Amino acid sequence: MQTIRIKRPSSDVPRLLxxxxxxxxxxxxxxxxxxxxxxxxxxLALCCLLAPPGTVFAVALRGLDPWARGVLSVTGAVTVVMLVATGMLATRHWSVEGGVIVVGALSALALIGRYALRSRQHP
Structure with a gap:
């Protein structure tokens, strides 16, 4: 008699998401x-606003439990978007295009700074 093995689900789900x-x-x-x-x-604009800062927070919090990392990444992304929106509204320069550009630029700078700091610590 042959044993039938059940294949476990692949761990590619986070990559697909x-x-x-x-x-x-x-x-x-x-x-x-x-x-x-x-x-x-x-x-799709909301996804464009939340994905870059969420990714930066997820990279920065790499050592945490996956659920904690996910919750903190989403919370941090929403906080960054709200701070950018508040700043742009306070200065009367709000536009969707400007908000997307500012959030993307801040996320890129944070990610570049993270890798620059990391490369400086590990020569």
Whole structure:
């Protein structure tokens, strides 16, 4: 008699979710910057706003438990977006395009700073 083994689910789910978020964020970026009027613009723009800072927080919190890392990444991303929106509204310079650009630029600078600091510590 032969034993039937049940195959465990693959651990590719986080990678697939990250890829889907990247595609949705890229589509949101294109829709926002091209000023395309479509019902998908809002949700995809929100994904474009939340994905970059969430990724930066996830990279910075690499040593934590996956659930804690996820919760803190989402919380940090929402906080960054809210701070950018508050600053832009206070200075009367709010626009969706500007918000997407500022959040993306801040996320890129934080990620570059993280890797620069890491490379300085480990020559």
């Amino acid at each position: 990250a890829g889907a978020a990247t595609v949705a964020g890229g589509a949101g970026l294109v829709l926002v910057l091209a000023d395309v009027r479509t019902p998908l613009r809002g949700p």
